[in-house]
Amino acid sequence: MLQIKNLHASISSDSGAKEILKGLSLEVNAGEVHAIMGPNGTGKSTLAAVLTGKEGYDITEGTVEFEGKNLMDLSPEERAQQGLFLAFQYPVEIPGVSNANFLKAAVNEIRKSKGMDNIPPNEFLKLMREKMELVEMSKDFISRFVNHGYSGGEKKRNEIFQMAMLDPKLAILDETDSGLDIDALRIVANGVNKLRTKENAFVVITHYQRLLDYIIPDFVHVMYDGKIVKSGDKDLALELEEKGYDWIKELSNVEI
Amino acid sequence: MSTQEQILEELTTTDYKYGFVTDIEQDNAPKGLTEDTVRFISAKKEEPEWMLEWRLKAFRDWQKMTEPTWANVHYPKVDFQDIIYYSAPKQKISLDSLDDVDPELLKTFEKLGISLDEQKRLSGVAVDIVFDSVSVKTTFQETLKQKGIIFCSMSEAIREHGELVKKYIGSVVPQKDNFYAGLNSAVFSDGSFCYIPKGVRCPMELSTYFRINSAGSGQFERTLLIADEGSYVSYLEGCTAPQRDENQLHAAVVELIALDNAEIKYSTVQNWYPGDKEGKGGIYNFVTKRGICKGNYSKISWTQVETGSAITWKYPSCILAGDNSIGEFYSVAVTNNMQQADTGTKMIHIGKNTKSRIVSKGISAGRSQNSYRGLVKVHRKAENARNFSQCDSLLMGDQCGAHTFPYLEISNNSSKVEHEATTSKIGEDLLFYFQQRGIDEETAVSMIVNGFCKEVMDNLPMEFAVEARKLLAISLEGSVG
Numbered sequence: 001m002l003q004i005k006n007l008h009a010s011i012s013s014d015s016g017a018k019e020i021l022k023g024l025s026l027e028v029n030a031g032e033v034h035a036i037m038g039p040n041g042t043g044k045s046t047l048a049a050v051l052t053g054k055e056g057y058d059i060t061e062g063t064v065e066f067e068g069k070n071l072m073d074l075s076p077e078e079r080a081q082q083g084l085f086l087a088f089q090y091p092v093e094i095p096g097v098s099n100a101n102f103l104k105a106a107v108n109e110i111r112k113s114k115g116m117d118n119i120p121p122n123e124f125l126k127l128m129r130e131k132m133e134l135v136e137m138s139k140d141f142i143s144r145f146v147n148h149g150y151s152g153g154e155k156k157r158n159e160i161f162q163m164a165m166l167d168p169k170l171a172i173l174d175e176t177d178s179g180l181d182i183d184a185l186r187i188v189a190n191g192v193n194k195l196r197t198k199e200n201a202f203v204v205i206t207h208y209q210r211l212l213d214y215i216i217p218d219f220v221h222v223m224y225d226g227k228i229v230k231s232g233d234k235d236l237a238l239e240l241e242e243k244g245y246d247w248i249k250e251l252s253n254v255e256i
Numbered sequence: 257m258s259t260q261e262q263i264l265e266e267l268t269t270t271d272y273k274y275g276f277v278t279d280i281e282q283d284n285a286p287k288g289l290t291e292d293t294v295r296f297i298s299a300k301k302e303e304p305e306w307m308l309e310w311r312l313k314a315f316r317d318w319q320k321m322t323e324p325t326w327a328n329v330h331y332p333k334v335d336f337q338d339i340i341y342y343s344a345p346k347q348k349i350s351l352d353s354l355d356d357v358d359p360e361l362l363k364t365f366e367k368l369g370i371s372l373d374e375q376k377r378l379s380g381v382a383v384d385i386v387f388d389s390v391s392v393k394t395t396f397q398e399t400l401k402q403k404g405i406i407f408c409s410m411s412e413a414i415r416e417h418g419e420l421v422k423k424y425i426g427s428v429v430p431q432k433d434n435f436y437a438g439l440n441s442a443v444f445s446d447g448s449f450c451y452i453p454k455g456v457r458c459p460m461e462l463s464t465y466f467r468i469n470s471a472g473s474g475q476f477e478r479t480l481l482i483a484d485e486g487s488y489v490s491y492l493e494g495c496t497a498p499q500r501d502e503n504q505l506h507a508a509v510v511e512l513i514a515l516d517n518a519e520i521k522y523s524t525v526q527n528w529y530p531g532d533k534e535g536k537g538g539i540y541n542f543v544t545k546r547g548i549c550k551g552n553y554s555k556i557s558w559t560q561v562e563t564g565s566a567i568t569w570k571y572p573s574c575i576l577a578g579d580n581s582i583g584e585f586y587s588v589a590v591t592n593n594m595q596q597a598d599t600g601t602k603m604i605h606i607g608k609n610t611k612s613r614i615v616s617k618g619i620s621a622g623r624s625q626n627s628y629r630g631l632v633k634v635h636r637k638a639e640n641a642r643n644f645s646q647c648d649s650l651l652m653g654d655q656c657g658a659h660t661f662p663y664l665e666i667s668n669n670s671s672k673v674e675h676e677a678t679t680s681k682i683g684e685d686l687l688f689y690f691q692q693r694g695i696d697e698e699t700a701v702s703m704i705v706n707g708f709c710k711e712v713m714d715n716l717p718m719e720f721a722v723e724a725r726k727l728l729a730i731s732l733e734g735s736v737g
Contacts, residue, residue, distance in 0.1 A: 080693055094704065101703065109693075109695050
């Protein structure tokens with residue numbers, strides 16, 4: 001589904017370009033859940049940004065294919081329409097635009113890209129109600145403005161809710177667990193688990209092993225200094241938790 | 257410059273779509289302003305002596321006044337001697353049907369998408385067209401007449417309903433009120449007059465389309481609207497203007513009077529030529545709009561959508577004189593490219609238990625400057641006055657400015673005044689969030705803007721709201737805006 005080969009990317013700023021991703025490779029297939037772990041500043045969020053097409057990054061080397069297409073040829077909205085979803089680490093507030101309006105526009109744009117007609121209002125409302133239950137949203141949520149005045153936990157739940165509505169092929173969860181209390185964490189993880197199928201895939205970016213108690217990954221990758229320095233199964237997360245990130249630093253020094 | 261910034265720039269530098277000039281013969285006054293000009297205008301309009309005297313008094317006072325400079329706008333000084341103060345299309349004023357209207361004029365309206373036929377047929381709106389200062393045609397007169405409603409051009413009102421005009425003209429905006437109102441009082445060319453008798457609910461939205469069309473001729477309309485006891489009227493005013501290279505001055509005066517239990521709803525959609533991307537050309541819009549809730553339990557509600565003009569200087573206000581009277585101001589002001597707007601309202605609480613509500617939404621794009629300026633004044637005797645003000649600014653890009661100048665003068669302890677303000681920006685992160693959900697930038701911006709303005713748009717009459725949304729979309733076209 002997703003093939004990243006030797007990806008180099010830098011962030012462009014006034015003071016010049018700074019390389020963040022330094023030769024990252026990763027393959028994600030349908031039905032898989034990958035966890036990417038690593039200390040702050042190693043490029044985890046940059047990876048999410050580059051994959052989804054956020055402005056301000058230059059790809060200097062390497063390739064990214066998604067469902068056989070060169071992802072870098074597509075605009076951010078085209079990537080989303082192709083089935084790539086990002087649950088944001090910091091979801092923005094959109095005053096004046098209700099959740100219903102926002103999602104109706106999103107659902108219809110995605111349908112349009114597939115040559116489908118707009119979703120009938122009844123069907124849309126039914127879909128919304130069904131998916132709201134998944135993340136335990138209250139009824140007034142439909143008409144509330146997107147993320148406007150929400151608590152941190154509500155915002156993260158909304159990301160999972162949007163994911164459920166848009167039914168992406170590949171979802172990237174960027175530190176969705178940060179700032180969540182244990183109840184919210186359970187709701188979020190539960191939502192993800194219910195959405196897991198043989199056809200879709202997840203990349204879960206996280207700082208802590210905690211989330212992986214709830215969302216059991218098939219693969220765990222440890223990122224350090226712009227690339228993946230160690231991969232393994234779910235036990236790697238536990239090992240990492242136990243030994244700490246210093247272990248990774250040593251590991252990467254040895255490998256370099 | 258990043259791609260998003262480029263798109264943002266492209267989207268916010270849209271050329272004015274309604275720029276064209278209609279070729280109709282004009283009957284102009286000589287350039288410049290003297291007592292003779294005032295006499296010329298008054299004579300052209302066959303006005304009674306008292307009206308001429310009223311104008312001359314205004315002119316003499318105006319000569320002693322100076323242009324205000326306190327507004328947050330900058331423009332080259334206006335040469336008031338370089339303006340034609342009267343221009344009228346050369347045709348008979350009384351017309352029996354639309355067939356008699358100059359076909360050029362009808363074409364102009366067609367270009368604007370406001371064909372009279374359609375208006376008449378679809379919306380049942382009575383349209384009083386002011387085309388370069390003279391009302392050409394008033395429709396639906398008969399229906400209104402049956403209810404005793406007077407809706408006609410100001411010139412006609414001065415001739416036919418002199419007593420009413422004499423009683424109320426200048427009673428809300430006196431000749432000496434301010435520099436531009438003074439100028440208007442001296443040289444106003446035409447405008448609309450409306451009187452709703454006691455207990456009558458006006459059965460249709462009254463509508464006037466203004467249009468500036470003669471190069472170098474400032475337009476000075478004067479509108480007077482009186483709602484007698486227990487009456488109700490909803491009045492719509494909408495404007496577009498053709499593209500011009502020289503600045504055109506516009507200084508209108510609107511006076512509203514609401515007596516006991518009367519309600520006036522006054523809605524404006526303004527889309528005058530804002531100048532080109534560098535700010536060249538464009539209308540100077542210096543307007544004095546004020547209403548008085550003279551009677552107890554009366555209500556005046558201003559709703560405006562301002563998208564045009566190079567410079568806007570405009571503060572539709574309410575004097576809440578009657579006990580339990582209510583004043584409202586709902587405004588969307590959009591500035592783009594080099595436009596400057598200094599707009600807001602004044603709510604003057606005099607009567608007991610008076611209430612006012614201010615909802616102002618400013619949208620700035622390009623290199624424009626958008627200022628809200630509002631005064632809430634509670635007099636000593638205004639027991640239990642209430643005011644709520646909400647001023648929100650939306651910025652697009654990082655070269656524009658939004659400013660808020662709220663003034664509060666409270667002289668009564670029992671009053672309650674609330675002011676809320678927010679500033680938000682359509683930035684890259686916000687747009688990227690939409691894009692990541694499959695929604696392109698243009699759609700995203702229109703969703704954000706519509707959401708931002710919703711509270712104000714909801715106050716416009718339905719048929720007007722449609723036009724307003726269209727204008728908003730055009731002004732900020734494709735807009736990240």
